[in-house]
Amino acid sequence: MAKNIKTNAMRILDSNNILYEELILDIKEALDGVTCAGMLGEELDSTFKTLVTIGRSGNYFVFVVPVASKLDLKKAAASVGEKEVSMLPMKDLLKITGYVHGGCSPIGMKKVFTTVIDETAILFDKIVFSGGKIGYFIKINVNDIEKVIPAKFVDIVIN
16 A cells, blocks of 8 residues: 555645545556546546646636546636637646646645536535545545635536
């Protein structure tokens, strides 16, 4: 088992007295979300990945979608009032968010960005997403997310 540490996302949840469960995989490199969900024994529909985009305006946006789904860039852009958004190049992820690919959490980024979570998240009492380090995950009551980041729930996946 991996050594238990607190990530920035976990420290933020702790400081806000928000209950969550730490899920840890002993992995050294990023794996896709579907694989991680299976290794954790979690449902694909309630396990989410964090995607960072840049809008035509130059602003950054965070989208949180089920691991087996694909982000609909047109729906995503519309949800944040942009004409279009594109995926942030992986080489820029650490510089912009403070997180590496495979360990990017919607909580605890360098700056607070507009965050949109796919509306299917509200179907679950708890969802799972990256805890802010490769192999670390957070399982949290979906209603508690908005207590630490400004988030809205919108249909943003390809149907």
